[in-house]
Amino acid sequence: MRRYPILAAMTVLAAVMLFPFVIVTFNAFKTPAEYSAGSPLSPPQGLNLDGIIAFWTRVDFGEKLLNSLVISGSVAVLAVVLSVLNAYALGIGRVRGRLWILVLFLVANTLPQEALAYPLYYLAKAAGLYDSKLAVIIVFTVIQAAFGTYLLSAVLGQFPREILEAARMDGAGRFLALWRIVVPISRPTLSVLVIFFFIWTWNEFFLPLIFLVSNDTQTVPVALGVLQGEKYMDATMSSASALLGIVPAVAFFLIFQRTLTRGITVGAIK
Incomplete structure (x- = not known):
């Protein structure tokens, strides 16, 4: 029984650590208009690669x-x-x-x-x-x-x-x-x-x-x-x-x- 609180604590810690990565991934696949119209926490409506392609090419x-x-x-x-x-x-x-x-x-x-x-x-x-x-x-x-x-x-x-x-x-x-x-x-x-x-x-x-x-x-x-x-x-x-x-x-x-x-x-x- 003692392992369940430890497992729950580790799950919460993993979620907290992954949360910024998930938000960055969501916003990376949005268009600028979609980002401005919605919340940064909302998932993208589709996989828009324009930001990734533009950054890859620019640098x-x-x-x-x-x-x-x-x-x-x-x-x-x-x-x-x-x-x-x-x-x-x-x-x-x-x-x-x-x-x-x-x-x-x-x-x-x-x-x-x-x-x-x-x-x-x-x-x-x-x-x-x-x-x-x-x-x-x-x-x-x-x-x-x-x-x-x-x-x-x-x-x-x-x-x-x-x-x-x-x-x-x-x-x-x-x-x-x-x-x-x-x-x-x-x-x-x-x-x-x-x-x-x-x-x-x-x-x-x-x-x-x-x-x-x-x-x-x-x-x-x-x-x-x-x-x-x-x-x-x-x-x-x-x-x-x-x-x-x-x-x-x-x-x-x-x-x-x-x-x-x-x-x-x-x-x-x-």
């Missing part, structure tokens, strides 16, 4: 979508690889000063992006990487890897030493043991990190707004934020832009939902 949304996919995918993979290498040295290698290094990574996770904006801008300018996707990939790879290193160091710190000793007796070196033993066993946790890093990077707005000033390098959140300030954006096109910005991240989450659930469950059991 060249396909290019922005590709930019976000390239940046988010690259950051997710590179940050996990860097996190694994760092955590392998800190969690299993037990390097000297391990505690202070982990404190440094923890402090790096607490720094606001506003404090990093000017130094990163100056470095990108000096390196000739300003207004390029590579600069954003490098910056967010380091930022996400700081969190990944801190998390994986705790996980790999509990890794069974007997398995590594057996691999060493069989002639496996450090990198072979990492690739053949540590990574496969830690795959559920690494999969969760890849998903989180992808979604977090996809939703980033502040630093990409500073680094990506050209129209052909902007990401989806930057394009949405810049165009929202334009006076010729009506309510239906604004809703269409919000819908197009949400759908890719939601689709990615739903596709890898089973992987995410499996990774969290395995981590909880361990």
